[in-house]
Amino acid sequence: MAKVTKKKKPNTTGFFKYVKWFWILFASGVLCVALIFLLASWGLLGIDMPEYEYLENPQTNLATEIISSDGKTLGKFYLDDNRTPVPYDSLPSNLVNALIATEDARFYDHSGIDAFGFMRALAYLGKKGGASTITQQLARQLFVGVRSKNKVEAIRQKIMEWVLATRLERQYTKEEIIAMYLNQYDFLNNADGIRSASKIYFGKEPQELKTEESAVLVGMLKNSSYFNPIRREELVTNRRNTVLGQMAKYGYISEKEKDSLQALKMDINYNPESHKEGLATYFRMYLQGFMNDWIQKNPKPAIDGARDKWSLWLDGLKIYTTIDSRMQANAEDAVRQHMAKLQAEFFHQNTPDRNPTAPFLDLDKTEIDRIMERAMRTSDRWRIMKDEGKSEKQIRESFTKKTEMTVFDWNSDGRERDTIMTPLDSIRYYKTFLRAAMMSMEPQTGHVKAWVGGIDYRHFQYDNVYQGSRQAGSTFKPFVYAAAIDQLRLSPCDEYPDILYCIEANKHGNLEPWCPKNADGKYSGKDFTLKAALANSVNTVTAQLIDRVGPRSVVSIVKNLGLDKEILEVPAIALGTPEFNVYEMVGAYGTFANQGVYVKPVMVTRIEDKNGTVLFEYVPETKDVLSKDVAYTMVNLMEGVTQGGSGTRLRHSYKKNATEYKEIITGYPYGFTNPIAGKTGTTQNQSDGWFMGMVPNLVTGVWVGGEERSVHFKSITYGQGAAMALPIWGMYMKKNYDNKDLGISDGEFEKPENLSIRVDCSEPAEEQQDDLEIEEDLEDLDF
Known part of the structure; x- marks a missing residue:
């Protein structure tokens, strides 16, 4: 009888031990993360978390927008943040696609934290990309701030980002998060938010952005100071092409489209926005005075914790004006073209040989000295130095020392040139320029x-x-x-x-x-x-x-x-x-x-507030x-x-x-x-x-x-x-x-019916009066 050999059972004790410890460690990790989240939300980790009310309505400084009668932005009033938010519906699909493809490919699949991205970042120590989602980046911009160089503090900030990211995901839709993120980001050069960036770098509204233009702006999200399109054209072009590559990778554009767009030269249409540049600058400064007066007379509705006065610089008001941007541009062009020619002739006639007292005419030295003295005393230099406690002697001496300065010049690019002259000479120089108004x-x-x-x-x-x-x-x-x-x-x-x-x-x-x-x-x-x-x-x-x-x-x-x-x-x-x-x-x-x-x-x-509530509507003032x-x-x-x-x-x-x-x-x-x-x-x-x-x-x-x-x-x-x-x-x-x-009229001025004053001098007075009497008689007849 054959000997029966029993099959030896595999020793699984060791394997199950490893599995058991894996799940123990995994569960412990999950519990630790959950505990960290819980403790952080309770404020027990020394992390100051924002209140829920603040999370529901983040307080962002918003620029006041000046809108022309034809719907264009004439300019803005702002302190540090030139920000005018736009809704998600006003964002082009190519911009949203570029953002997701480059910054957070699984944006629609996670709830604020990308676990896969986090594990990848840990495994490769960040060499194959970070793990911050769009929501986390928004949380950092709104509540956390610049990442600390201190490792312990950086970890605390990261935990805070995670907690806030999950809260934001519960509070807002994915579309709202994208809009908030793009509206919040600082694109440099006073371009706070996507609307300002679109206007400043490309001279257009966000919805008008082309795919390659959207790629430039999304590329800047990595580091706007480093990827500055005004200073680093080649670097930004390469970064733009990287974004276009990501869009092709995730199927938002074809390989053929990617190749053709990457071959395009980066076309920046730089339109700086500041209080001293752009369209209707003088009108905007008048408007500032108008608004300050209006704010003094119209208190802000009482809200807990809010300012009791409207802020022209922070509250995101919308001011609808009568100015037509097209006519304003025509007016500024006309002034600029004519005054450059007129000034050239004025300079020609007021050379030292033709007019030794140039630019003044018919004045003796005493009168000219009086004008210059008055100009000195009313200058910013005099006022600033006096506020600094400088003596009158020191102030006067400063007006006779040559210094580097930028002065106005019709013949220079940008109508400015750098020069060296004394402040007193600059006063005389500016007196030579004819002024204009219309x-x-x-x-x-x-x-x-x-x-x-x-x-x-x-x-x-x-x-x-x-x-x-x-x-x-x-x-x-x-x-x-x-x-x-x-x-x-x-x-x-x-x-x-x-x-x-x-x-x-x-x-x-x-x-x-x-x-x-x-x-x-x-x-x-x-x-x-x-x-x-x-x-x-x-x-x-x-x-x-x-x-x-x-x-x-x-x-x-x-x-x-x-x-x-x-x-x-x-x-x-x-x-x-x-x-x-x-x-x-x-x-x-x-x-x-x-x-x-x-x-x-x-x-x-x-005038409207940031939510569109009408605060002021004008009533015409007329008089016969x-x-x-x-x-x-x-x-x-x-x-x-x-x-x-x-x-x-x-x-x-x-x-x-x-x-x-x-x-x-x-x-x-x-x-x-x-x-x-x-x-x-x-x-x-x-x-x-x-x-x-x-x-x-x-x-x-x-x-x-x-x-x-x-x-x-x-x-x-x-x-x-x-x-x-x-x-x-x-x-x-x-x-x-x-x-x-x-629609500017080129027709006749409206003539009143039965004009009683003779205006046609080619017709005898008696004949014109007879015609008028006949017209009046016909009106009296009852047909």
């Missing part, structure tokens, strides 16, 4: 469409639209004519002689006899119709009109037109001695275009000042200025054989054929040049002059309003008409 308004609504307060806000921060008041010159004459037509029922066809005309002393408050001369100092002896007299700025005719109606009547109308300043009620005001700013003048002239109804200029239509007949008659009078007066050059086209003067000043290809009403203005010694121009739905005022009245052209050739200011209006309107979407 404002454009829709007369029917009062909506201000464009606002340019100067030639460059970085170097000339005084706003000549609103802050600066200058003598109005002949642009004041229409107010005298309006008073005469309103009270005396005069017609543009009525005639007055151009002769020496004196208003004796003690009449109309006049202390001495007043006998004004014309600009050329001559009297033609001819009879001028009112239309021709206004078109040619005949001073003697204006004197006769103010003598008939009296200065008080003129001042009364002027105040009703929004020019509410103290004005001496003397005859001399007829020639424009009172001082007004461009803002006031545009509002007043708008009354003529708006059939006699004054509408106060409006800049802000609505003139009848429709008188307003239309004034428009008709001022049409004569561009038909046969000082504004006729608006009708001219460019000529190749133009003289040097025409090349610089009048050689612009205007060629307007549509109805235009306007008035030029020039003050004594050519210190101020004005042009007020109107079409039916747009009134625009332009002023040009030096900071000091002694800084001006020597002759009327260049120093008149038709040469200094009118070209800016012409270039601006030409650009506006080129864009049909703006």
